[in-house]
Amino acid sequence: MEDLRLPLLGFTAAYSGFIISFIKFSVLAPSALFTAYVILNEFIRLSSRVPRLPGPWGYPLLGSLPSIEGKVNSDEYRKWAGKYGDVFQLQLGNTTAVVVNSAAAARALFITQREATNGRPIFYVLHKKVQRGGPVTSIGTSPWDDSCKRRRKVAATALNKTSVESYLPLIHPLTTLIQRVEDVKDLHSDLLLSEIIYIEEQIAAFRDVSTNYSNYIPILRPLNTIADFLGFHTGTHMADVGKRRHAYHAALQENLRREIALGIDRPCIQGNVLKDPESKGLSEGELLSVSLSMMAGADTTKRSIMWAMLLLAHRQDIQEKAYQAIVEFEGGRLLESQDVAHTKIEYLEALTKEIGRYFVVLRLALPKATHSYVDWQGSTIPPQTLLFLNSWACSRDPSVFTDPNSFTPERWLDGDQTANRHQYAFGIGGRMCVASHVASKALYTVLLHLIAHFKMVPVEGASDDEVDPVAGLAVPGNHQAAPKARHKPRAHRRNAIGVNMIGS
Template sequence: MAIFSFVEREFITMAITSSIAIILAVLTYFIANEFVRYRARLKGIPGPTGLPIIGNLYHLYNVLPAEQYRLWAETYGDVFQVQLGNMPIVIINSAEAAKDLFLSQGSALNSRPVFHVFHKVVSKGIMSIGTSPWNDSCKKRRKAAASALNRAKTDSYDPIVKLESKELLRELLTYGKSGQEPLHYHRNIQRYSLNLVLTLNYGTRVADTKDLKSGTLSEIVYVESEISKLRSTSDNYSNYIPFLRFFEPFQKSNAHGASIGQRRRDYNKVLLSELKARIEAGTDKACIQGNVIKDPEADLSEDELTSISLSMMAGADSSTPTIEWALLLLSRMPSIQETAYKAIQKVVGEDVDPFLDADVSYVMAFTKELLRYYTVLRLALPKEAYRDAVWNGYKIPKGTAVFLNAWACNRDPAVFENAFEFVPERWLNPATEKKGISHYSFGYGGRMCIASHLANRGLYIVFLQLIANFRILPADSSSDEFGRDQPSDDSDPMKGVLVVNGIIASPKDYSLRFVPRNEKALLQALN
């Protein structure tokens, strides 16, 4: 009995000692971490108060981060800081502030921050041009890609853009049974976007929407969608809370991220190898990666070539939701469809060629307004101070992460009148052009999207041909109802978002009806 009591007392003593040690360790970490967080906060730049350890992360849970930042700007000013876990981040929320920091001090803000999840777990040294920190390799890759994407080269890719828009029209007509049945169009748009980047970058394409369900193609669709989640700047909490990284070896999510990164590298290497074989055989078609490989001044390693490919492949992730938002809007606002169609007829005549290519100012304005109004990449790719920058006399030190809130800049009332309304006509106003006003959906400053001209061209062509060939209707309406505007939450850029805190603002899935304006002419052109 005495022995049992002694063992019992020893066990209790050890349990109490262990508990005290754990509590002291947690308190020590908590105090030390709060000291680190306090020291990291930028002096003089205002911002909302956060909680210990997590900072302002709890403010961003299950909300649109870019909209929350826009609302905070009303209290803290155009430029303020948030603290996500241990990381202070400067948020830019107005056109004037963006101009001052990203143009006037552009070279100081030319780099990218390194995030633990995306850069260290997923990418493991091979990053896209857009997500790479600023260094000699990034400069070389960006220069090579820019050369392959200059205006002359971009014009040479026009046949690819037109072919893919033609194939999209074919699918919408066929699978939608000439508008007689509602069509769940997501895969058709996804195939168009994927084909565009595959053909532009590698000179290869997906033959049919059904092929997206097989082999390499389904792998690309899945992996690229997972990459978007792993790039999120409001989720992936171990980016901001170092303590969480101790548990990563035991987490399935960490292994998943590493696996996704490897799978992405694998299929890009296969596609690159196949392209090199076609170049060697002389059977390749004009494409971005081919032009880079053939450029004697580029001199890039295979990893650097893969980096360019990663940048191009990311384009499908933003063009797909942009087109889907456009279709939703057009289905709810037929007055805009008819205004655009009449503008097309004014340029090309009453008998519209199904595969026309003409400069229609209203459709160009529609494309710009669509990019502004929906801003699918609402927080532009994060930047990092390459050297010290200054705002209102306060220093933004080298190494500080800086987010351009493209969503807020595209709704800046100082630039855009009635900014929350969809008004293509704003881009037809001579005063807008005279002031050099543009949208912020491709980023801003020295690291803005190098493929912006090509992306804009691809969107313009597909919008032009969709409007020229179809009346786009809600699934539950008839062609007799065409002409009545039906604004709804599903086409609203905030209420209609599928994942509120995703890096890409995609709409929820819907079906639409695509009623051909002149089915006979379209069928003849497709055959």
């Protein structure tokens, strides 16, 4: 019996030793691999920093992401500029980003060195997952190349002042589409409109430079692949959004072509693009890129309108002054006219500009990338470096805007003093938004109609903090406000300019 027990004890000891060794290996091997990855990644991360350019060093793997988590990034960068200077670097995960925080620095980099700063970054989420590396992307998110230059040229022609004037007749038939309140309460009844609203909101989320950490932390990307495999569908959802976006733009463009061929089309931006002889050399994908660009801009216009309504509800003095400017324009005949978009009411134009300055919907603008080497005070920023124009900080630059934290439309009525007051909401330099004129005109026209026909007041229990451009954000980061305002029809104007549409 003892002869059998000894081999059994030996086998048990050997098996136990194997199990212990296996457990040690299972724990130590991944730990060793992870440690090696962190060390290698840290070497790569730190070696990508721009020499002699100040900025925080951040944390291993994450960079400065933990420092800005849960905060309004643009305002945090504005504060950091007090410590590191107008231009500083930080690292978002492995990605080195250079942030420009003053009007003077913006001119030095994006005007003086405009060709070198005309690039756009390639983001993992938007370009590689949503668009699957495909050629169709908006002009604003396209790298700087000959194709982008051609698309910008055609779009700029369709968006110049003369072209924009031709689109104004569209306003009148559009008013008939909303003659009853119940028509706009449930947008899901129009399947195409519902699809466009949903997909454009998804695209805006995927373009967000503050929340999509897979853009900056490479180790998250295989984890997303594993999530797809397990059925969470994060990556497949992104690709599906990209396909659906392409599909409805292609369908809308084909329908517009048929209308042009039949001679029944109405003036519109994409129609002008298709008719422009310069567009004959553009591929179908490039034409769709222009269409994508025009619709993408609707997201920022929407948020500007939301902020404007909220501000006017809380600032009755400004609302009343704007209303009086409308009533007194051309002896009061404006409110009886159908042609209001051609007007030029100085105070209303100033109000439109101040809304763009004070709230700055795209607070870090559209991210740029250096196209070639860029110089800044002894530092040389290499090509393909991520650049952020902090439009929020530039719009609050005290060297340009007196008392920048106050909402003062009158600052735009000071004659020559407005010459250096750039609208940073549209960016600056060679990649400035080509639709700035039409966007401003659209906001002006909407404000004119709203103020002329409604008195906006806060809802009961509303707080003044809701109109603060930082505290009033519904979610930390660059997201839409959550306006809480009531629109009370001005009784004596209820039937003017078709406003009986909302009086019911």
